[in-house]
Amino acid sequence: MTIIAEPTEEFPYQIRSFPAKSAADGVEPASAKWTEAVAFGFHAGAPEDLDIEKSLTSEEKDGRIHTGAYAASALDGAWDADYPVATYASYRKTVNVGAGKLLPAHLISAVTVRPTHRRRGLLRTIITADLRRAKADGLAIAALTASEATIYGRFGFGAATHAATIEVDSSHGFALKSAQPGRGIVEIAEPGVLRELEPRIFNRVHAGTFGSIGRQDSYRYRVSGYWNYGKPGRDRTVRAALYYGQDGKCEGYVSYRVLETETPATLKVIDLLAADHAAHLALWQFLGSVDLVQRIRREGVPMADPLPWALADKRRYQVTEVEDHLWLRILDTTAALQARHYWLDGTVTLKVMDALGFAGGVYRLHTLDGVGTVTELPASEPADLELGAAELAQLYLAGVSAQTLLAAGTVGELRTGGAAAVDAVFAAPVPAHSLTDF
Template sequence: MTYERSTPAPAFPYELRTFPVEAVDGKVPEQILAWTQAVSLGFYGNATSPEDALKYVQHEVVDHRMAMGAYIAGGQTPAGAWGPEYPVATYAYHRKDLNVGGGTLMPVHQITAVTVRPSHRRRGILRAMITADLDRAKAEGLAIAALTASEATIYGRFGFGVATHACEIELDTRNGIAFHNPSAAATGVVEVADATVVRDLHNGLFARVHNASYGSIGRHDMYRLVASGQGNYGAMEPAPNVRAALHYDESGEVDGYVTYKPAAPAVEIIDLLAATDSAYLALWSYLGSLDLIQSVKWKMAPVADPLEWAVAAKRGYKRTDSEDHLWLRILDVPAALSAREYLADGSVVISVKDALGHADGVFRLTVEGGTGSVERCDDSVAAELAMGVSELSSLYLGGVTARTLHAAGRVTEEAPGAVARFDRLFTPPAVPHSMTNF
């Protein structure tokens, strides 16, 4: 196994090491075992057994995951404490892609497993790790980094911005589900299946949904276990009482599934993928037919949910929570903006401030025929809008408007009408929705 070492500054009492997550001769190396234990500590999970660690690694190898740890320089720890082989902070990344519209799946740098041991916080460790990692991602040609955050107050200072939201919903099903148009939820057939079938269907079906869903980001290989209830980080044993149903289209092909866990009088959805609107509504119709169930709950519903407008009893559809989900961080403004789909033509000059330097500058975006091109401008060109990279990253998919961020004091209009012009250009083809936690 090879790994990279870097020490940001002489006064920084830690050594950063980056290494691939992989097994050697069928076993997990001690370095990865110690790193995995540190991750479990940070997320309050159970101590990871070598057997479970091997299972994790077998999936993470598929994703080409890389791990980073911050280790005490000099290798000295107090007697009885965890030894120097355990990192005091963890970080990992892999690469998938993001649906930015127009049939484009853009490669992105996905960050995960970020922890800092409580006894070593506020010493610049996270800044050192994320700075080194973003430098590397930019150097390797990635235009955007992405993460889903456990805490929402950490990542804005590193240039990340909220790009999508997920809603937690609860649907009243005490009398079943009545639809405005019953035929829309009655196409094809829905049949019960063993949850293990979903594990094998997941990747192919997710690819179909991902390719058609604006704002969707790629899933890591462990997701097929999570979706089917067959394992998760912290517990690789199958979860009890996970049920599954499949939707078959008119030709008999599976084009949707739902996995769920009943706990009468409610059902909680684990994962729901539907390649068509009719499959989506048919799966909900099935859930509404479950006996002794009064409500169905889901934590990953889209902001713009067809179900809300399909059910006749709209008040039975309740959003019980709404939370930031996908965070993006633009690293290369020309590459990111030129990859995105546009529905209107026009031009706008944007000034972007980036404390880390990756996206700093003044840029002219010109859209012709729905295709964007970006020119880096010199100091003689006056910006029409000014914002930070966090704001541009939030605006990128169109999940929030420049008008809203201007009203919030986060975007400055330097030329009259520039906010409206920006919003016309960035009108999204759909409300962005990500179905992936990582």
């Protein structure tokens, strides 16, 4: 256990961290109460011991670190002082920064503050200390997915990718333009096979998807219906289908459930991973052929989804929602910019402001043949663009253009044409996309 902060008169909380760890003789009380506090913060049911055991076993594989803020005492009848009033978790995965380059990233999850202890600096104390440790460990970037969009900008995070929720009319007449999108075949499978297939297929997709973030171990259990947070038992409504290429190897899968109580009857996609375009279209052709279903719903869809262009009737495809998804925080500007792949050559200079002191400075970025070289310059050097750490994170994966941010008033152009020059350097052939919630 690591003590991050001791209580003082002005800040009457102890903040401590400990690794997620399963135990052969039952759930450790500290982990159980931390997990209960997380469930409370996200309005989930109180977790059962079996749920906590499965969660801890999976989180231990990810190397997750749990952090909690603990009050010195508690009133009689209330949750005791061993329940954290704020929770926070972190672990390490990779983010695809283009052309298959996988950059180690510091991931943040399970952020809650009990309503009775808000506005006392708990999150600021925890997240600042955590980001400082991550940078000291050599991490150039941190990432999270946000339940609320107004919390993390003040800590230098910016929305770097977006995703859509779609509904596809699969009633009579559903068809793809190509009757045989691939030469492989789709077959029904026992969902349990996804516990082994998911990591293997995901790693292939992750390596080929700009903006993808590494998945936590629990994903393979969720998509297979084996267990999910708050639901430790088997979900027998989950179904699965696999796509096999010409060589007979599995190249993709879809897991789903049918919601017959909805009108019209709806098939909800839980997860769809495809190693190539043929697998993606073949799996959608299968979904469109499922009997007694008139609508297919899928969340987390790429902004450059090819499916509507593959449908014989494009109007069957409706985007019902678009939300920010992956949020990034640059911790080391030089390392982050030099790690990224660039599709165009050019030179731009950025003046980065960072209230937390991690990423600030003046940086000249020169890109050639996909490689970025960064030179840190004196503060007096002229720059093309002035921006904050959050805006740098938004630009990092080309999630928004500098010219759009200029029009929004969140960046400043220090040289005429500077925003356009930045866009030319950061441009990507397709919008970045993350396949992972955490």
